[in-house]
Amino acid sequence: MTSPLFHTMDISKSSFLITGGSGFIGSNIVAYLVSHNAGKVRILDNLLTSSIENIRPFLDLPNVEFIEGDIRDSETCATACKRIDFVSHQAALGSVPRSVKDPQTTHAINATGFLNMIVAARDAKVKRFVYASSSSVYGDHPVLPKVEAETGKPLSPYAVSKKTNELYASVFANTYGMEVIGLRYFNIYGPNQSPDGAYAAVIPLFMQAVLDNKSPFIDGDGEQTRDFTYVENAVQANMRAMLVQDHNALNQIYNVAVGERSSINELFNNIARLGQSDLKAIHRASRAGDIQNSLADISKAKNLLGYSPSIHLAEGLKRTFEWFRQSALKSN
């Protein structure tokens, strides 16, 4: 399905670097750029948490280049930024629980790797550096909906790493005159998100469970809420952030969400309904570092970036479930 147009500028002569470009969100950004004839799309990824299959359809295209490399290596970052106009920095080690288990690797990739990337982008004089932050930055701030200016204390090493990104971004904008925009994603889901491994996100886990007819786990009572955001909305935010012309929109951080929330119990019921399943989830202890409720105020992104989430939960879950169903058919 071709996505709607999220940009007006001619991108046929522009070069884009997508770090983490074989990952879930990154590969969706790559797909958008390719389908809209971007001049050059370079992907930097070490395939740590993603499959090359996510970008396989693009690898033979003349305007696509894949660098298999690690952002912990500053030389690799410098090479990747050469002759690039716009960077969308998605590479990171995701997952709050993984960061609780292994804070050092999370820091090395998400904080030091980020610093390597923004230094390389500065040295290569890229036009703009857009990066993935996270709603985890809101930490223990109790107020809903979350507005960008008010954050609390981070509750996990992952949140610390994303907060660090935001601090560096602000300093690099002020000190070196870079154009930098941060996107605080709220629970992104959709095609290419992996259901595998101990740190898989809840929507792919639930969808795979329904397709396999195996009861999934729900952490805690399931009444915790999230602002689940279909990946096409995140792609839109990246495109708008990379190309926005309004100077007031630069050097800012934006919530990227839908602005609606659903509990985990409701989410599971919706997914079970899509799969026509009467499966019941199994409740277990809640996880360290998790926040109870999450809901974004998206008016800043609407006003300054022209962001408008086109896909809401029901449609997003329908599309995603269909993608998982097709993937299961292909692998059988």
Ligand SMILES: NC(=O)c1ccc[n+]([C@@H]2O[C@H](COP(=O)([O-])OP(=O)(O)OC[C@H]3O[C@@H](n4cnc5c(N)ncnc54)[C@H](O)[C@@H]3O)[C@@H](O)[C@H]2O)c1
């Ligand atoms: N998915 C979400 O709900 C969500 C929410 C908030 C923030 N984010 C952030 O969005 C970004 C993309 O996340 P995603 O959900 O697509 O996850 P993902 O794991 O699918 O993508 C991350 C990509 O980064 C790559 N990577 C990891 N370490 C690397 C390294 N050292 N060098 C080069 N590449 C490396 C991985 O191989 C993977 O392809 C991340 O920065 C993540 O922290 C995601």
